[in-house]
Amino acid sequence: MKADYFKVIRGGLNSTFQDQGRKNLYHIGIPFSGVMDKRNYLIANKLIDNNEHDPTLEFAIQGPCLKYFGNKRKIVITGEVNFNLIRDESNKEKGECYKTTEINNGDIIDIISTNKSVYGYFCVSGGFKLNKVWGSFSTTSRANVGPNNGTKLTDAQEIALNTCKSISNRQLNFVNSKIEFIRVIKGTNIGYFSKDSINNFFSKEFEVTKLTDRMGMRLKGFKLNNIKNTNIKSEGLVKGTIQVPADGNPIILLSDHGTIGGYPKFGVIISADYDKLVQIPPGSKIKFKEIELKDAENLYKLYDIETNNIINKIL
Amino acid sequence: MIKNIVNLGDAAAYCDFGEEVSKEINLEVIKYFRTLKDKNLKGVTNLAPSYNKLIVTFNLSETTFFDIKNRILNLDVKDKNKEESSKISIPICCEEQYSLDIERLEKKFNKSKNEIIKIFINKSYFCYMTGFVAGMPFLGDIDKKIQLNRLETPRVKVPKGSVGLTEQFCNIYTFESPGGWNIIGNTPLNIFNPIDEKKPNLINPGDEVTFFEIDKKDYKKFYES
Numbered sequence: 059m060k061a062d063y064f065k066v067i068r069g070g071l072n073s074t075f076q077d078q079g080r081k082n083l084y085h086i087g088i089p090f091s092g093v094m095d096k097r098n099y100l101i102a103n104k105l106i107d108n109n110e111h112d113p114t115l116e117f118a119i120q121g122p123c124l125k126y127f128g129n130k131r132k133i134v135i136t137g138e139v140n141f142n143l144i145r146d147e148s149n150k151e152k153g154e155c156y157k158t159t160e161i162n163n164g165d166i167i168d169i170i171s172t173n174k175s176v177y178g179y180f181c182v183s184g185g186f187k188l189n190k191v192w193g194s195f196s197t198t199s200r201a202n203v204g205p206n207n208g209t210k211l212t213d214a215q216e217i218a219l220n221t222c223k224s225i226s227n228r229q230l231n232f233v234n235s236k237i238e239f240i241r242v243i244k245g246t247n248i249g250y251f252s253k254d255s256i257n258n259f260f261s262k263e264f265e266v267t268k269l270t271d272r273m274g275m276r277l278k279g280f281k282l283n284n285i286k287n288t289n290i291k292s293e294g295l296v297k298g299t300i301q302v303p304a305d306g307n308p309i310i311l312l313s314d315h316g317t318i319g320g321y322p323k324f325g326v327i328i329s330a331d332y333d334k335l336v337q338i339p340p341g342s343k344i345k346f347k348e349i350e351l352k353d354a355e356n357l358y359k360l361y362d363i364e365t366n367n368i369i370n371k372i373l
Numbered sequence: 374m375i376k377n378i379v380n381l382g383d384a385a386a387y388c389d390f391g392e393e394v395s396k397e398i399n400l401e402v403i404k405y406f407r408t409l410k411d412k413n414l415k416g417v418t419n420l421a422p423s424y425n426k427l428i429v430t431f432n433l434s435e436t437t438f439f440d441i442k443n444r445i446l447n448l449d450v451k452d453k454n455k456e457e458s459s460k461i462s463i464p465i466c467c468e469e470q471y472s473l474d475i476e477r478l479e480k481k482f483n484k485s486k487n488e489i490i491k492i493f494i495n496k497s498y499f500c501y502m503t504g505f506v507a508g509m510p511f512l513g514d515i516d517k518k519i520q521l522n523r524l525e526t527p528r529v530k531v532p533k534g535s536v537g538l539t540e541q542f543c544n545i546y547t548f549e550s551p552g553g554w555n556i557i558g559n560t561p562l563n564i565f566n567p568i569d570e571k572k573p574n575l576i577n578p579g580d581e582v583t584f585f586e587i588d589k590k591d592y593k594k595f596y597e598s
Contacts, residue, residue, distance in 0.1 A: 293428070
């Protein structure tokens with residue numbers, strides 16, 4: 059007998075399988091990848107009683123539409139997401155995030171869009187039936203590395219599932235916190251920019267442009283004036299790096315970034331603010347605040363504790 | 374030797390080996406890279422070696438910049454470059470359909486196509502680093518007689534296998550991707566193989582690479598095998 063599966067009616071804009079990322083491959087040109095919003099990923103896996111390293115289906119803005127074939131089991135979606143469940147081909151129910159819902163053979167889950175945010179997470183009880191590639195379930199679609207042949211979900215494909223296990227219903231009252239400022243540690247090439255540019259960067263608003271994806275976020279606003287050299291000798295990059303090409307518009311590198319680059323590094327987003335940064339949708343405004351390493355480390359500890367507290371609330 | 378280690382954000386150590394780009398400095402970088410890779414320090418998530426820098430990223434839940442910096446400074450660095458480097462020979466086809474920027478090169482250097490290819494082929498190249506896109510090798514140094522800048526307007530799509538020149542370096546595009554290097558030819562060899570988990574990169578930092586010229590017919594044969 060064929061195992062339970064989803065049939066993909068619509069793949070969505072950028073739906074990929076992800077986990078916590080792939081280590082130790084920067085040197086051959088493969089980025090860390092992994093989920094963009096780790097907290098929402100961990101919550102989804104906990105609600106559905108999966109392991110904290112199990113794969114999730116991450117989607118961006120427009121999600122997938124999936125038809126289910128198999129025995130009854132549960133699903134959960136986290137993030138700020140509008141989705142519908144269509145039962146018996148016609149009965150439309152509005153979906154609720156952070157709450158497990160039962161699905162039956164023939165049900166359709168239509169993930170319409172994220173709401174004032176970018177990424178959402180879809181998990182299923184029992185989990186997706188995937189194989190790890192290089193020690194991870196993360197997909198780097200640009201290098202065709204990862205499960206699903208290293209590609210995004212495509213229309214008409216199928217997604218195989220593990221044997222379902224029965225779990226009790228779970229729910230979490232959770233509100234994604236918004237942040238007024240994204241905090242930044244000055245980068246190794248901050249000295250390439252004029253004093254005015256540095257002051258403006260930490261006081262003026264920038265707009266997130268449409269040229270934003272899992273690789274990077276392009277910003278528009280005050281142009282940063284490079285007074286030294288618009289190129290550096292190509293060197294490694296890390297996620298959260300703010301690099302500034304010759305046109306003066308900053309680009310923030312995200313989880314699927316190229317591993318080597320030759321643009322000056324203006325700063326780096328602190329780890330504690332990364333989840334919030336990636337959820338800022340194109341068209342929104344963003345403000346930055348400079349902070350020191352010690353404070354960033356303390357903020358990360360708090361973020362870690364807070365995440366654990368949220369997860370531990372789910373029984 | 375490492376000149377300085379500073380933090381790059383809160384979860385990476387940026388090791389600076391100096392400003393210039395030379396094989397000597399790069400070999401130092403690779404020495405540290407290989408030692409750290411073998412040591413597999415707790416909390417370290419990635420190593421990104423380049424011409425003259427080495428970036429060590431770590432999991433902030435497990436360690437801190439201060440700790441990682443100290444461990445790098447106290448590292449017993451082993452030179453295994455000789456044992457771990459290999460010599461690789463790469464076929465390249467420079468016929469018209471593959472040699473996209475040859476006219477630009479001919480004009481710039483006032484040399485014939487054959488002369489330019491001869492100068493390019495007659496040298497062994499050192500792999501400084503791999504990356505940007507998966508498996509792309511940065512090789513050097515090319516002869517001063519054929520060094521030139523990047524294209525002013527980068528191509529939106531450079532075909533897979535293209536061999537490009539910029540300044541003292543050449544590279545090989547392992548995927549079709551945007552790019553601004555001057556394309557002299559194309560190799561049918563698969564330089565990056567995502568299926569091979571043990572050795573996905575044909576060319577690794579520290580390797581010596583030579584090119585040999587093939588014609589269109591041979592290109593097809595290589596490609597099919």
